[in-house]
Amino acid sequence: MSSLVECRNVTKCYVNGRPAVYNLNLTLEKGHIIGLLGPNGSGKTTLIKMMNGLLKPTNGEVLINGILPGPQTKARISYLPERTYLEAQRTVKDIVEFFGDFYEDFRKDRAYAMLEALHIESGARLKNLSKGTKEKVQLILVMSRDAELYILDEPIAGVDPAARDYILRTIIANFNPAATLLICTHLISDIESILDEVVFIRDGQITLKTTVENIREQQGKSVDQYFREVFAC
């Protein structure tokens, strides 16, 4: 069985300057919740963009289910970028219908149930929602899909703690056991308990890939503490 994500000798150079990702190798298996952890500018977002087909590697290849990123892989990846990507003029309902139209694995009933639980009016226009609420809407959209791979870039940064708890619970309760969830964040302590694997990235290379329990058993400390130690300035 092939792995879900495979990065082989991936290098990405932007117009000038040093490469954002350099000769990186990484394999992600099915059925895990993985934290992609690294300081700012470590190449996290570049790596994620390449998995989503938003960037082409300068060298090497990124394979999803054994094939290069394209319409087929995009149909199976549910991606939450850092950015608010929704058109301000649209209503929440418009967007839900839009997602339902394009993604076969989108579950509208689940989206509406989550919107209701978080008291978000589906008739509201995006431009009238607060930044935090917009982020919630995007997270709901992403988690309402039955995707094989979820990639969440800083999913909880702007969300209040109560909603954060609800959303984390929803993630655990909803996501398919065969699916993999890749969470990219600085706020490790908030999500540590829902991770089972962690990947440390630094200067565009993977420096560590192990399980949360391994770190706790061998180091006797949380991933958050260990991360602070490893990346101490």
Added chain:
Amino acid sequence: MLKKLFVHEWKDSWKLVTLFNVILVVFTIIGIFALSNGNWLEAVDKNAWYASVYVSYFMLYYFAILALGFATTIYFLMRFYKNLYTDQGYLMHTLPVTSHQLILSKAFVMYIWQLISGCVMIVSILLLVNSLVLGTENTSIFKEISQLDFADLDLTFLDVLCCFIVLLILIGAQIFSIMFGYLAISLGQLSKNHKLISSIGIYVGMQAALQMLFSILQLGFNLAAINMKVEDISEGLVFAILLLVAIVIFAADAGMYMGSNHIMKNKLNLE
């Protein structure tokens, strides 16, 4: 997927362009009633106040035409830029669609609206001119046209073919204006900073280069034609030139399309 993209692009864009079309139609209707009435025109001659209303009407009418032209070109090009090369690109480029489908769906909607708006403009101007004629000469352009006898024209097969190619050239030229904008916007994405400003700069630069090319072509054409007499210009030559123009335009369309697609597919770099 192409159809879905098309439908959503249509749903998101029809309101504004329709509004500008309706504005022009309303102005046209007002104009038809006012201008076809001979008394009005006499009143304008005698009364300064009426005259100023008359002048402002034509100014507003002119702005309505400009606004419609703006809505069907700049508005759609801005949508292309915003949808595909700003934050919204994170959504559009992670849909399970190809870059071809993204470009084609947008180009198709823009093309249709250019066609609709173009027809509305032509009909509007025609009706206004007709009303002017009606108000002064007491006859109608449409009446004159209907009295033309096409059989008198004695069209050959080549004539019809030439007309057909002219039609093709018109279509190709419209596609050209769309692809020209898409390419300029896409090329702007290759610069590291200030992508929108780069796009606009490239657009203006490409426009200037195009003008220069036309001037040179025209000069060459004039030089070539300097020793020609009207009788020398055979129908065959006209046909050949038209055909060449059509081929060049469609080749340019295809080239610009592929250039935009290549950038979108391989060089995409959203901030």
Added chain:
Amino acid sequence: MAWNLENDRPIYAQIVEKIQFQIVSGMYKAGDKLPSVRELAAIAGVNPNTMQKAFSELERSGLIVTQRTSGRIVTENEEMIDKIKKEMAKEQIERFLEKMRELGFEKKEILEFLENNQEEG
């Protein structure tokens, strides 16, 4: 609300203790059906794989039994629950005694102290 977990120990071990405590304290009684791995993971706010590992551990000890029809239930063997309860009590007492000794109390004094404390309470 997510369970409070300590930072310095593996999560699954803490979950095992937590569920043991919930069974011993009677929150889940002998023969009771337990929530699914997924549900309990969502309640606890932990990874489902980690919860699965904890369940396997509890199954190995016999405290939890998997039944083909009704999912996972707490063992009906009350003796076993009682045994674990006593083990946990013993652990608490040992911890208490150690702390008291550190404070400088002798065994006799501790017993006296406990009795007095009970009368007061």
